[in-house]
Amino acid sequence: MVSAKKHVPIVKKRTKRFHRHQSELSQPILLIIKKMCLDASWRKPKGSLYPSLISVSIIAFAVVLRAKWSCHRYVQYKDEVGGGGRRTSIGILLRSLEASKPPPTSDTTTRTKLIRTLQIGFGSNKKTRHMMPSGHKAFLVNNTRDVELLLMHNKTFAAEISHAVSSRKRIDIIQRAKELGVKVTNPKARVTTEV
Amino acid sequence: MAHHSTQVSSDLIWEIAHVGVGDTARRRNYVRGLKFGIIGNQNSYLVKRAQSGGVRFSRDPLNLTNVHSRKNAGFVNDKAVGVVPAKDGGVSLITKKVKHPQRPASHSHTTTLSGKKSTRKTYKTIASNTAKSGYRPDLRASAIARASAIRKSQKEPKDLPESKLRGAKAKKAAAEKEE
Numbered sequence: 001m002v003s004a005k006k007h008v009p010i011v012k013k014r015t016k017r018f019h020r021h022q023s024e025l026s027q028p029i030l031l032i033i034k035k036m037c038l039d040a041s042w043r044k045p046k047g048s049l050y051p052s053l054i055s056v057s058i059i060a061f062a063v064v065l066r067a068k069w070s071c072h073r074y075v076q077y078k079d080e081v082g083g084g085g086r087r088t089s090i091g092i093l094l095r096s097l098e099a100s101k102p103p104p105t106s107d108t109t110t111r112t113k114l115i116r117t118l119q120i121g122f123g124s125n126k127k128t129r130h131m132m133p134s135g136h137k138a139f140l141v142n143n144t145r146d147v148e149l150l151l152m153h154n155k156t157f158a159a160e161i162s163h164a165v166s167s168r169k170r171i172d173i174i175q176r177a178k179e180l181g182v183k184v185t186n187p188k189a190r191v192t193t194e195v
Numbered sequence: 196m197a198h199h200s201t202q203v204s205s206d207l208i209w210e211i212a213h214v215g216v217g218d219t220a221r222r223r224n225y226v227r228g229l230k231f232g233i234i235g236n237q238n239s240y241l242v243k244r245a246q247s248g249g250v251r252f253s254r255d256p257l258n259l260t261n262v263h264s265r266k267n268a269g270f271v272n273d274k275a276v277g278v279v280p281a282k283d284g285g286v287s288l289i290t291k292k293v294k295h296p297q298r299p300a301s302h303s304h305t306t307t308l309s310g311k312k313s314t315r316k317t318y319k320t321i322a323s324n325t326a327k328s329g330y331r332p333d334l335r336a337s338a339i340a341r342a343s344a345i346r347k348s349q350k351e352p353k354d355l356p357e358s359k360l361r362g363a364k365a366k367k368a369a370a371e372k373e374e
Contacts, residue, residue, distance in 0.1 A: 001355060120248070130247040137247040149242060149252045149261045151344050152337075157247075178352045180344075 002181045004135025005155040013123030017041070132158065136183055143169065144176040151180050158183040167191055223273065231271045235263075240270065257289060257303075259337040266333065276325050276334045277303075278341040284310025284349040286342045288321055290330065314346055 019040050121129035130137050136158035141147055142165060150157050159182050161170055167190040174191065177184045240255040241263055252261050257269020257277040269275035273296045277289035288306045295302050306324065308317045318339045326335035360366050 152260050180348045
């Protein structure tokens with residue numbers, strides 16, 4: 001097993017949990033309809049597919065909520081349209097729609113009111129993002145062929161055996177990883193027997 | 196082509212169509228770019244993981260670093276180098292023949308470097324075959340690095356050092372057990 005290559009010290013800027021803003025304010029009527037209650041650890045689903053569709057559905061969701069239960073707080077949820085720079089608030093969007101004004105294009109005025117969408121490695125140095133304390137990054141592995149991909153990367157990546165892999169195949173994977181000098185993050189899972 | 200793939204930029208297609216017919220080297224380069232544009236995002240060699248911020252590897256035997264990139268993509272480039280493990284602790288050097296890129300069954304040339312050969316000689320051969328001859332000078336370092344990694348992996352792996360005991364209590368317990 002090769003140790004990771006040299007890197008800047010890993011400093012996690014924030015170790016506390018991120019609490020979903022206003023999740024405790026879920027109204028009793030919303031609790032009946034479970035889908036509309038947000039958990040404290042809820043995050044807005046991310047993805048590049050149909051960002052406009054998602055934003056439209058979120059706006060529709062907010063409009064329905066607002067009309068039916070006048071749930072004013074929900075419309076304050078920030079929506080991310082497209083890239084990192086173009087961020088608007090549904091609340092602001094709605095208010096501007098009501099006043100039949102175009103929504104503000106620049107988010108500089110609204111940013112102070114918004115809470116940023118959180119991403120993995122919040123506040124940490126980009127160089128150490130996704131890094132484990134050992135200095136490796138994890139790479140999910142299902143078989144020995146996958147381990148062989150890490151032949152040239154055993155100083156940056158460590159193999160992580162997928163949860164559904166049987167103990168018999170795990171032994172092969174661990175053996176191959178040892179030959180290639182690849183670190184395995186979960187070498188004891190399913191393989192060790194109780195003494 | 197343009198109809199089926201939305202990921203290829205229209206600029207690239209325009210350029211392909213307008214490169215001079217006589218300028219074969221330039222044209223070939225564009226074609227390779229187009230090939231990678233079309234099949235680069237979806238092919239049997241590609242391995243994607245969302246973990247660690249999105250990683251892309253390639254299983255291509257003609258890819259020296261296993262990194263999915265235009266430079267390392269052996270299935271796209273007319274000239275490509277591969278280093279794979281051979282029998283008895285040796286390595287095989289694969290190079291692509293430039294003449295017939297459309298004949299995948301016969302377009303590669305394999306040289307096997309025995310495990311009995313010293314590593315230095317192996318690297319020397321690889322360097323002269325890939326870089327010194329002007330075939331793919333940009334792949335010299337990664338070809339040698341891969342050969343070195345393979346040679347190392349063919350040796351008997353060393354056992355891991357025993358993990359040290361942490362804390363006074365654990366040490367004390369171990370000492371008592373010995374007694």
